[in-house]
Amino acid sequence: MLDHFENDMVVINDDANSDSVQTDDSSRLTTVENPTLITTTNHQVVKLQLNATSSSHTKCCVCRENLRDHAVKITFQDRDFIFLSRNIWIPEVARCCSGHLINNLLSKEAVDQNKPFSIRYQELSSSDVQLLLRKAQTLIEMARKDLVSMIQEILMMMNVVY
Structure with missing residues (x-):
């Protein structure tokens, strides 16, 4: 849309x-x-209907587990890559478990594990x-x-x- x-x-x-x-x-x-x-x-301005991950500070956007002490913000590089390669929008506020990172970027497994949680309207x-x-x-x-x-x-x- x-x-x-x-x-x-x-x-x-x-x-x-x-x-x-x-x-x-x-x-x-x-x-x-x-x-x-x-x-x-x-x-x-365009308003797009996008597949999106969760945008929570309490749930991991990759595995959807409750976040513990070492939650990290998804980098813009990872957000852009996942959007362009997998058609999944990751909101700026999304967090993930630190175990999903290698050198401050999402591991290949984490990228592959990322799935849409909802449909989001993004301007x-x-x-x-x-x-x-x-x-x-x-x-x-x-x-x-x-x-x-x-x-x-x-x-x-x-x-x-x-």
């Missing part, structure tokens, strides 16, 4: 010799006359969405590089020149 709360319209003019920005009387249409500049006049700004897209692109690029390296190693082990 995707609801738009405000509509922004951005028009890009490919005239590279101009750097002006014009806004019409309604302040809803912005004309950007520099192809490298993208500007919006209003902040768009994201346009800049949040852009940031998530950039992070997804980075993850894809890292995975591509890892795959190329792995293929090269396999070919070297098979004595095949790549």
